[in-house]
Amino acid sequence: xxxxxxxxxxxxxxxxxxxxxxxxxxxxxxxxxxxxxxxxxxxxxxxxxxxxxxxxxxxxxxxxxxxxxxxxxxxxxxxxxxxxxxxxxxxxxxxxxxxxxxxxxxxxxxxxxxxxxxxxxxxxxxxxxxxxxxxxxxxxxxxxxxxxxxxxxxxxxxxxxxxxxxxxxxxxxxxxxxxxxxxxxxxxxxxxxxxxxxxxxxxxxxx
Numbered sequence: 001x002x003x004x005x006x007x008x009x010x011x012x013x014x015x016x017x018x019x020x021x022x023x024x025x026x027x028x029x030x031x032x033x034x035x036x037x038x039x040x041x042x043x044x045x046x047x048x049x050x051x052x053x054x055x056x057x058x059x060x061x062x063x064x065x066x067x068x069x070x071x072x073x074x075x076x077x078x079x080x081x082x083x084x085x086x087x088x089x090x091x092x093x094x095x096x097x098x099x100x101x102x103x104x105x106x107x108x109x110x111x112x113x114x115x116x117x118x119x120x121x122x123x124x125x126x127x128x129x130x131x132x133x134x135x136x137x138x139x140x141x142x143x144x145x146x147x148x149x150x151x152x153x154x155x156x157x158x159x160x161x162x163x164x165x166x167x168x169x170x171x172x173x174x175x176x177x178x179x180x181x182x183x184x185x186x187x188x189x190x191x192x193x194x195x196x197x198x199x200x201x202x203x204x205x206x207x
Contacts, residue, residue, distance in 0.1 A: 044134020
């Protein structure tokens with residue numbers, strides 16, 4: 001998948017998750033928390049491709065991406081369950097730090113600046129959950145492509161898919177564009193519902 005497809009796909013899935021979360025807990029997130037969550041999902045949706053220097057995230061890593069690619073290759077360790085597990089452990093450890101230190105971490109600092117510095121103690125957890133989910137959604141997306149994902153690295157190099165052969169597609173093709181459009185449509189519609197505009201749109205949709 002292309003970077004923009006990963007972001008769109010992640011946002012579409014996360015919006016579905018937020019709707020389910022609200023329905024089950026009856027505790028909707030605030031607009032600010034939603035913004036942080038979706039921003040973290042978008043960042044996490046790009047993170048596994050840090051092993052590709054020409055990716056959206058790789059271009060901003062000042063050589064780190066080149067180093068990772070030289071060691072693991074593209075769609076290597078950063079596309080494995082071990083990477084997701086290690087990221088989760090790292091986020092748990094960072095969660096024990098002084099919350100203000102989060103804004104000193106590369107990428108997090110840029111993220112906080114983009115959102116007006118609103119990452120505070122009460123939403124650090126939301127940021128971490130969103131980042132982790134974004135990574136998971138990235139792997140799910142790549143498992144629909146022809147290349148697949150080596151989920152079990154470094155223990156096994158087998159590539160895994162979640163779709164049958166005839167549904168797998170090449171990165172950058174028409175299915176990429178269709179997934180982007182569909183995901184953005186779902187994301188937009190569900191968030192209109194979440195923000196309270198859904199009742200004014202009911203007459204325009206057959207569902």
